[in-house]
Amino acid sequence: MSWQLTAADLPDLARGATLLGTGGGGDPYIGLMLVKQVLDDRSITILDPDEIADDLFVIPTAQMGAPTVMIEKIPAGTEPTLALRTLEEHLGRRADATMPIECGGINSMIPLIVAAETGLPVVDADGMGRAFPELSMETFAVYGVHGSPLALAGERGERVIIDTGDDDRQMEWLARGITIRLGGVGHIAEYAMSGADVKRTAVPRTLSMALNLGRAIRLAREEHRSPFDAIGETLAPTLYSNMRELFVGKVTDVDRRTTDGFAKGRAVISALDQANPETLEIVFQNENLIARRGGEVVAIVPDLICVVDHETAEPITTEGLRYGQRVRVLGISTPEMMRTPEALAAFGPTAFGLTDPFVPVESRA
Amino acid sequence: MHIGIDVGGTNTDAVLMDGTRTLVGVKHSTTPDVTDGIVRALENLRAGHHFEGNQIEAVMIGTTHFINALVQAKGLAPTAALRLGLPATKALPPLVDWPETLIEALDARSYLAHGGYEFDGRPISPLNPAELREHAADMKAHGIRSVAISAVFSPVNHDLEVQAAAIIAEEMGPDVAISLSHEIGRIGLLERENATIINAALRELAAEIIDGLSAAVRKQGIEAPIFLSQNDGTLMDEDYVRLYPVATFASGPTNSMRGAALTSGLGSCAVVDVGGTTTDIGLLINGFPRETANEVKVAGIRTNFRMPDVLSLAIGGGSIVNTETGEVGPESVGYKLTTEALVFGGSTLTATDIAVAAGRADIGDPSKVAHLDPALVQRVLDRITDRITEAVDRMRTSPEPIPVVAVGGGSILLPDELPLFGAVHLPENYAVANAIGASIAQVGGEIDKVYSIEPGRREETLAEVRAEAVDKAISAGASPQSVVIVDFDEVPIPYLPGNATRIRAKAVGDLDMGGTL
Numbered sequence: 071m072s073w074q075l076t077a078a079d080l081p082d083l084a085r086g087a088t089l090l091g092t093g094g095g096g097d098p099y100i101g102l103m104l105v106k107q108v109l110d111d112r113s114i115t116i117l118d119p120d121e122i123a124d125d126l127f128v129i130p131t132a133q134m135g136a137p138t139v140m141i142e143k144i145p146a147g148t149e150p151t152l153a154l155r156t157l158e159e160h161l162g163r164r165a166d167a168t169m170p171i172e173c174g175g176i177n178s179m180i181p182l183i184v185a186a187e188t189g190l191p192v193v194d195a196d197g198m199g200r201a202f203p204e205l206s207m208e209t210f211a212v213y214g215v216h217g218s219p220l221a222l223a224g225e226r227g228e229r230v231i232i233d234t235g236d237d238d239r240q241m242e243w244l245a246r247g248i249t250i251r252l253g254g255v256g257h258i259a260e261y262a263m264s265g266a267d268v269k270r271t272a273v274p275r276t277l278s279m280a281l282n283l284g285r286a287i288r289l290a291r292e293e294h295r296s297p298f299d300a301i302g303e304t305l306a307p308t309l310y311s312n313m314r315e316l317f318v319g320k321v322t323d324v325d326r327r328t329t330d331g332f333a334k335g336r337a338v339i340s341a342l343d344q345a346n347p348e349t350l351e352i353v354f355q356n357e358n359l360i361a362r363r364g365g366e367v368v369a370i371v372p373d374l375i376c377v378v379d380h381e382t383a384e385p386i387t388t389e390g391l392r393y394g395q396r397v398r399v400l401g402i403s404t405p406e407m408m409r410t411p412e413a414l415a416a417f418g419p420t421a422f423g424l425t426d427p428f429v430p431v432e433s434r435a
Numbered sequence: 436m437h438i439g440i441d442v443g444g445t446n447t448d449a450v451l452m453d454g455t456r457t458l459v460g461v462k463h464s465t466t467p468d469v470t471d472g473i474v475r476a477l478e479n480l481r482a483g484h485h486f487e488g489n490q491i492e493a494v495m496i497g498t499t500h501f502i503n504a505l506v507q508a509k510g511l512a513p514t515a516a517l518r519l520g521l522p523a524t525k526a527l528p529p530l531v532d533w534p535e536t537l538i539e540a541l542d543a544r545s546y547l548a549h550g551g552y553e554f555d556g557r558p559i560s561p562l563n564p565a566e567l568r569e570h571a572a573d574m575k576a577h578g579i580r581s582v583a584i585s586a587v588f589s590p591v592n593h594d595l596e597v598q599a600a601a602i603i604a605e606e607m608g609p610d611v612a613i614s615l616s617h618e619i620g621r622i623g624l625l626e627r628e629n630a631t632i633i634n635a636a637l638r639e640l641a642a643e644i645i646d647g648l649s650a651a652v653r654k655q656g657i658e659a660p661i662f663l664s665q666n667d668g669t670l671m672d673e674d675y676v677r678l679y680p681v682a683t684f685a686s687g688p689t690n691s692m693r694g695a696a697l698t699s700g701l702g703s704c705a706v707v708d709v710g711g712t713t714t715d716i717g718l719l720i721n722g723f724p725r726e727t728a729n730e731v732k733v734a735g736i737r738t739n740f741r742m743p744d745v746l747s748l749a750i751g752g753g754s755i756v757n758t759e760t761g762e763v764g765p766e767s768v769g770y771k772l773t774t775e776a777l778v779f780g781g782s783t784l785t786a787t788d789i790a791v792a793a794g795r796a797d798i799g800d801p802s803k804v805a806h807l808d809p810a811l812v813q814r815v816l817d818r819i820t821d822r823i824t825e826a827v828d829r830m831r832t833s834p835e836p837i838p839v840v841a842v843g844g845g846s847i848l849l850p851d852e853l854p855l856f857g858a859v860h861l862p863e864n865y866a867v868a869n870a871i872g873a874s875i876a877q878v879g880g881e882i883d884k885v886y887s888i889e890p891g892r893r894e895e896t897l898a899e900v901r902a903e904a905v906d907k908a909i910s911a912g913a914s915p916q917s918v919v920i921v922d923f924d925e926v927p928i929p930y931l932p933g934n935a936t937r938i939r940a941k942a943v944g945d946l947d948m949g950g951t952l
Contacts, residue, residue: 100527100625103527103625104526107531138622141623141624142623143524143551143554144523145526146525147525148526225525250555253559254555292829294828294831324925325925326927327936392922393923
């Protein structure tokens with residue numbers, strides 16, 4: 071079923087998208103404000119991926135860069151649609167719809183800006199099923215749709231086309247370099263594909279899942295039910311059906327640095343009871359990659375590792391992590407299509423230089 | 436001995452303290468002239484427990500003036516928000532998410548200009564002095580008296596903010612107040628900019644209030660240092676407040692909560708502070724106010740202060756009652772309670788009149804409210820109870836019962852029991868809990884510097900910074916055994932060699948009153 075998204079849905083969507091951002095993906099608040107500015111009191115048509123025509127021409131749109139840059143250097147506003155138009159021009163074909171490449175964080179919002187500006191519908195699916203730090207880490211690419219050619223636009227009206235054939239890593243490498251030259255944020259259109267490709271390669275209904283998660287957390291708080299139960303209940307019927315509470319504690323150390331255009335670092339969470347020496351360590355590269363409790367791995371990429379406020383379940387991003395915060399750490403299982411050997415080669419532990427093997431979060435705790 | 440004073444919109448409370456013991460507490464209405472109110476408070480304290488000026492070692496003042504000015508949109512200077520960042524940031528100009536009423540109250544104007552930095556310290560675009568002069572001329576033409584300047588990535592490099600300030604000052608003359616975002620907030624452009632605009636709007640009021648407060652204290656022969664309480668419960672000196680009034684913003688709730696903890700002896704409870712204009716509801720967990728997790732909205736504006744998580748309702752002793760609807764507030768007679776309320780011979784029906792008519796308080800002349808329809812009185816009280824119960828219910832995060840402690844002069848509006856929560860605890864000295872909280876406020880030491888961290892020396896460097904903050908708190912007067920690190924933040928600056936990192940650490944401790952009487 072296609073449905074209409076209005077400005078009133080944006081805060082819930084932003085909350086859900088932050089949770090799926092698993093620490094990264096950038097703060098969707100800026101994205102939310104950008105959508106609100108252009109959408110006004112109109113609505114956006116969201117298409118169910120099962121119902122789209124096989125020959126629908128879809129051009130996904132997104133923003134790339136370091137999360138700390140996005141909360142400081144706000145876009146001029148013209149960049150995302152400029153990227154889409156640039157790719158259309160290059161391909162000689164107009165898009166019938168846009169789509170997220172990443173349902174976590176600010177990239178849940180960028181296609182909505184394009185939709186609000188151009189009137190295009192948005193397909194309810196994405197290629198990451200969460201947030202990842204690199205453009206090549208896409209189920210699209212894993213199952214045979216390539217990102218290139220990619221169009222990149224900057225706030226001064228700069229336009230770049232990158233064509234690397236079927237080498238998505240090289241595309242990521244070049245686009246990342248240009249993004250750093252642009253000041254750490256670039257807007258892109260890439261992974262142009264048909265409706266048939268969407269059905270075959272995209273993680274379905276992740277935009278609506280983000281909206282449902284955000285709404286469930288809010289309603290649970292309003293009704294004084296556990297927001298953690300609400301998250302679990304919302305996930306149960308989806309492809310992300312297993313949630314585990316990995317740790318409850320207080321942030322006691324955050325070490326964060328910006329290297330090669332990524333925010334890399336680690337956070338240590340200590341038990342609230344000071345007599346309990348147990349700690350949980352999270353290593354992140356934009357997103358949370360691995361959680362070790364007392365040295366033992368309890369969750370690992372691509373499964374979701376989400377840090378949330380220990381009472382309200384408000385998701386906390388890696389740049390929002392601060393000394394003294396009381397948090398809960400949740401582990402959430404990812405769909406099977408994100409755990410196949412080909413998928414793990416693209417965005418599993420080894421893709422991030424981790425030596426620990428992937429083990430599903432539900433098989434540990 | 437030391438003195439704690441809380442100047443609210445309606446009441447001024449004062450306490451004379453010996454350590455954590457309250458020697459005497461007084462309360463009366465805030466006067467239109469701040470000075471008079473403080474003078475009267477000090478005179479009343481002296482009448483209750485004699486002291487000589489030179490026996491007083493410190494005067495701690497908490498004031499809700501600044502937050503009330505913003506919430507009521509009164510006394511705010513005509514303010515301009517100037518952002519350096521073009522061509523970036525155009526999609527969301529300054530004031531983008533502000534309530535329309537507040538923009539009007541500030542006669543606020545928003546300006547975008549070239550400048551600002553990329554994350555790696557390169558300029559986004561050079562400063563354009565001609566463009567800034569043009570903006571300054573427009574500000575001048577529109578009667579702007581205070582300017583907030585923000586630049587993209589100014590926490591990393593603040594040179595352009597400083598340069599732009601010089602140009603604006605040159606064009607607008609020495610009387611214009613300028614607030615710079617890098618001195619007020621951290622990374623996060625919109626939130627830092629919003630806090631800076633709020634600060635700018637309060638600068639004129641700050642000068643007026645501080646002059647009044649210090650004149651009043653000196654008039655009483657007290658030469659001891661004067662401190663004002665900040666959001667985090669620590670103290671700052673008067674010169675600092677003139678420049679950064681926004682730092683006092685949430686001191687009211689922090690003081691009342693800390694005062695409630697001390698007087699009630701309860702470590703974990705919901706604190707309902709009913710003042711003259713507002714009711715502030717917060718949660719105390721193990722003696723400390725629960726802080727907000729992420730964004731903090733003040734008067735509908737998103738900021739990134741670290742503040743206690745407080746829900747404010749426009750209900751207070753001075754709230755004006757609408758006889759048609761039975762609704763109270765948001766309008767309040769404020770400090771004019773003692774002339775405008777019916778029980779004091781005035782002509783405005785206030786929440787205090789309702790409490791007196793219901794026999795809950797003996798204030799002023801009860802015969803002046805004898806004519807009120809008992810049904811109306813009941814309806815108003817029920818409405819207040821409903822709204823406060825609902826708010827306490829919204830604040831708690833689990834269905835478990837939590838004790839409710841009422842403080843503040845307006846507590847007479849509360850029933851003995853709240854539905855869902857049971858008995859309302861009213862501690863001794865409940866009416867002056869804010870002043871007690873201010874008087875036990877802590878002192879802090881803050882370090883905010885760029886360090887070059889050599890490989891493998893991160894732990895050592897961080898330990899040094901922490902130790903430096905602790906030393907600073909101790910030299911500011913904190914008793915060494917009470918000092919703890921309350922805030923710590925590390926921001927890497929990639930464009931400088933040697934792993935340059937901006938580190939901020941804040942240590943706080945109790946003001947050492949050792950050996951005092």
